[in-house]
Amino acid sequence: MPSNKIKLGFVGGGNDSLIGVLHKVAAVMFDRYEIVGGVFSSNSKINISTANNLGLDLSRVYNNYEEMAEVESKLESNIKIEAVCILTPNFLHFPMAKTFLMNGFHVICEKPLSVTLKEALELKEIKKSKNLVFAVTHTYTGYPMVRQMTKMISDNVIGNIQRVDSTYFQGWINDIIHDKDKRNSTWRLNPEVSGISSCLADIGTHAFNMLELVCGMKVKNILADLNNLYDDNPLDIDVSVLVRMENGCKGTIRSTQIATGLENNLNISIYGSKGSLSWEQENPNYLYYYTADKSLQVLKPGHFYNSKLSLDGTKLPAGHPEGIFDAMGNIYRGVARAIRKEKIKKGEFPTIDEGVRGMDFIEKAVESNKKGNIWIDLES
Amino acid sequence: MPSNKIKLGFVGGGNDSLIGVLHKVAAVMFDRYEIVGGVFSSNSKINISTANNLGLDLSRVYNNYEEMAEVESKLESNIKIEAVCILTPNFLHFPMAKTFLMNGFHVICEKPLSVTLKEALELKEIKKSKNLVFAVTHTYTGYPMVRQMTKMISDNVIGNIQRVDSTYFQGWINDIIHDKDKRNSTWRLNPEVSGISSCLADIGTHAFNMLELVCGMKVKNILADLNNLYDDNPLDIDVSVLVRMENGCKGTIRSTQIATGLENNLNISIYGSKGSLSWEQENPNYLYYYTADKSLQVLKPGHFYNSKLSLDGTKLPAGHPEGIFDAMGNIYRGVARAIRKEKIKKGEFPTIDEGVRGMDFIEKAVESNKKGNIWIDLES
Amino acid sequence: MPSNKIKLGFVGGGNDSLIGVLHKVAAVMFDRYEIVGGVFSSNSKINISTANNLGLDLSRVYNNYEEMAEVESKLESNIKIEAVCILTPNFLHFPMAKTFLMNGFHVICEKPLSVTLKEALELKEIKKSKNLVFAVTHTYTGYPMVRQMTKMISDNVIGNIQRVDSTYFQGWINDIIHDKDKRNSTWRLNPEVSGISSCLADIGTHAFNMLELVCGMKVKNILADLNNLYDDNPLDIDVSVLVRMENGCKGTIRSTQIATGLENNLNISIYGSKGSLSWEQENPNYLYYYTADKSLQVLKPGHFYNSKLSLDGTKLPAGHPEGIFDAMGNIYRGVARAIRKEKIKKGEFPTIDEGVRGMDFIEKAVESNKKGNIWIDLES
């Protein structure tokens, strides 16, 4: 019996890539994919050595993505790559994703989806017309307790949402930002490479995506205050955003790269009329549930009180900590189910719609700030 | 040898008063005060029974504050009340404080200092002309680790401040706000009694005061977004404020009374170029100090690594938790030192200046919101 | 109307005393006591200055406890001291407590109650025959969440107790123990002053007392392993004890003074057939309640879900942290109620019975260790 595994190709993710490890392990975690080829690096030495480490047939290793798309699309269906994982710098996401979609490949793309909203919308159109699966890897949405939080809110456990706060605080850019030479030379702060935003595009979108996901509701409009810290730095590295949700409730999105000493502090807190929920990425196995009249409850993965989707990715009994690889593994499994047209649940993986929303958020936040911190509607 | 204790009078704080207990215990904690008289309640029965419980001479119990000020000011200096503690509803702070100042009494006043900035400025003038001590009880500033945080920032331990976030989240108003009858009848949400703000005046000022205190720096301007939740509620119960500090750095102040299930979550986080500090009122004995290259450090009270002012109020060896009564006790001791003209350190107690700043913050935040969320400079 | 406050005298607790502050503040916290006299220090200068700081009439300050007992017992009942607080070194507890009991005074005594079990039993007899109130200040039992834990276990919320663990870890003795001169000269490790135990007597008894209190059940027998660390140190500084409770369940008591860097880590965890409860002194406002099938619950003071005795001492709304002074204040109030023959609840304060049990535990643990770590029954 031939394997039913999905044949997966990579663009990027070579041995020198941090993010590559995450995707490669996540892909194989549930025996749903086999990696068969790709362009792992623009450096041909790394490209080959990565393929060798993976034990791949070198005939499936390509010099560039155009060649990969062309050759693979002509292979027989039982051996050809079915889905492509795109892990390249942001400005390459659009042309690559477009090419692969046009040639009939499903796409798993790192965030942000593109450099502009226009590009994102174009990809969405193509994806729709081709009827393919397209995932944008907001990895953190794969954690069991994020899924549980989403379900509890959807089930009205906390009542009407009346305040929201989503934050993503990091401190790693200090070394760069306070050194004139470094901040003027890094690609991170170069608009030609990174587009119109640094902090918003890199992590603010995660906070925004998480907010809309768990609330099951769109952000209606925003008022953003961006901080570049130095006049000779053209891009935001610290952001505070006032938000209003579809239902009229208010709150904030905050993201920063200058919270010195903080690591990767994505935190989402939703306050409802009957209760509140709070979750932190750095302690992902704890979900805090507050009510007015009962004691604080701390939910953890692997228990029967959790929703089916939350339990879906929990592989061991309660008390065996899950980490970021498990979160991404859960997303990959959802994508596999979608590709194989199995029944999937809402929220199993972030789609191109979330990618488009993210680009809209970035553009409108930059616009709000440029116009003197005024309210701007999201439109997409 | 006659006691050198400061003779203290109360206005408010009767047996039925929660806040009264806090002030009475704090006053006697370090043997610096003796309570000798006052008007403990407008209810004469409670007024008398409170005095009896305290073991007071009933000749020093008065029917109203005017009488108290008049009679006490004529008593001989070795027996008369020297300082008055004002614990009445907000709109009474101004007339009472004014009367007592005019009659030569030191004043310890609950926050907010007054109902309007104008009143606050008038009190400040009188206080100055009379050369009296005036404390506004921002109780939380008395915690040892707040004092340690303030000192570390002042000593440049975390470098230049580059982002600030101060929050005060409570959830108690839910029962009232979602019930039309209750929200239309409570004095809390009645502008004639409470003034122009509910949430800002009640707890937002604490978050604002804490921010300016620990930073040793003023907030320059603000952009505030207030939420009344219901159209028939005239006052804010949920607030997000964008702030810019004197040094140009940005951040937020957030306060809410609709964070369901949260108790009294005052949290201050300051991010500097070399490190960050974070503190929470509900776990007041832990100060979190983050740096880029070392492990997280958790400072606790009673250790030699703390500043003198931080150690000042720690009465037992490390590991014996201090609570809110200790925080207020520390403030009372600072006020006693000031009254007795002993040498005091900066930050030993919150003065009328902090009270004035708080009123300015409230008025400008309301104005910013009313004008469509625009930037307004603080002026005082 | 004359004050109904209990007239309180001190033996020890002068200005130079850490523990004195705790007792003095706790005594006045609920307006139930007034301090009227005593022997605050064997140093007459400190004795007098303490009295002056308290604003006392110096005629009520004595040179020694015998004089104090004699003179006070002859004063008229409306002015004489009713209860005496004993805060002296351990070996003085017995003669002082005995003298005051014999002269008709109620006694509040620091732990350990005495140096030997025999003394403790003698005090218990006298106390009984005189029908007086006798409290032994196991301060930590006054915390609201300890009281809540006790009530929940008593109400069978966690079912049958099936395992118990109580620990008290400190690290302060390192500086002394590793320095030959210091360890050979400190009174702490001198059997003539401290009796047969250091660590057990100082903190082990707290862990033992807490265990019996919250379980509402006696320890039946113990097997103790004591560590003196150095051959020239005659007393235990580190202890592990196997215990069996009345109901046959097993567990441990551990106490140490060589847990370097730990402050005052008293921790009690009780595991029942239906649930478990855990509490830590350094975070006294959190009670952790585990069950098999529901999420972890975290109980805090001041909520309606708590028992009456737990709520009894909570003076402010939830979220205002209580500390060690509040815990002692609660105990003092319980003692006041007992002295005034008001109705008191079980567990309002630790009595001489708990003091006797503590002495029994110390003696039997030392005996078990000396005999080669064998099981010994407690008897008292």
Added chain:
Amino acid sequence: MPSNKIKLGFVGGGNDSLIGVLHKVAAVMFDRYEIVGGVFSSNSKINISTANNLGLDLSRVYNNYEEMAEVESKLESNIKIEAVCILTPNFLHFPMAKTFLMNGFHVICEKPLSVTLKEALELKEIKKSKNLVFAVTHTYTGYPMVRQMTKMISDNVIGNIQRVDSTYFQGWINDIIHDKDKRNSTWRLNPEVSGISSCLADIGTHAFNMLELVCGMKVKNILADLNNLYDDNPLDIDVSVLVRMENGCKGTIRSTQIATGLENNLNISIYGSKGSLSWEQENPNYLYYYTADKSLQVLKPGHFYNSKLSLDGTKLPAGHPEGIFDAMGNIYRGVARAIRKEKIKKGEFPTIDEGVRGMDFIEKAVESNKKGNIWIDLES
């Protein structure tokens, strides 16, 4: 270029196996292994379906381990299985491991290594004579912060070890133990299947292994108190052990399966003359470092202050939580390095020596208990 991946076979770990998922993912995490065959289940249907899911050649799937050993050992060296992962019930570990060793296969075996110490020692002899790699998967030793803790102690950062405490608390057995039918029928509590111990063998060995690992020192002797809870239950489900280490210091090992509501609470705390270290499996990314005079330090993975071996398995920047799969992945990588004769560091994976020590601990603890809680020397 042929892949240099190690060819791995499984015995056990079929689709219905929890532990199988952990081993399969861990094996492929670093591209060091490829799974080529095995006996995944004694149920042939599951055996085949597991192989299909893995995409294996069915000619490499066997009916039993004897057949597997025989056939595979005759295959050519470039295709044959090199290492076998044994995930079967405890009593099968010995015959299987023995067979595979005798046929020249490296072995990765779940713990406990065997049912008796005698068996364990026999395996050790064979392993030595055959010069093969043998790992016993004490998974928790693979966490970065356990490795950091071990290195800090080895580097004398906390000075001389003066007290040790290791615990492993679970609560899952309640449902079984309190139901007479269940407890009399489960294989867990059947000595013929499970050997002489339940709790010690299942989790106590982990606590014991962790203690010897991080201390870099052997346990010298033990005094154990076992609890079966019911007379008709022949095996321990709750254990307290007094221990003395090689250097003379004292402490405890505690393990239980009746700590209701606790999940998988493995905790190790080591107290040294200069500092202390504490770690918990359920929050594996935090290492607590206490000293006498500085603030508490909290170390996390991925920072430069960590040791090389600690950093070895950290695949993403700090703040991306690692979980149990990462811990096992680190162990698998260490084994791969040993098999490929690459340079490995001490402590990269638990060897058969640790497996033998574990069996010794179990046997001696049972003996100590049976003889009335006396001290027994470990011998191996």
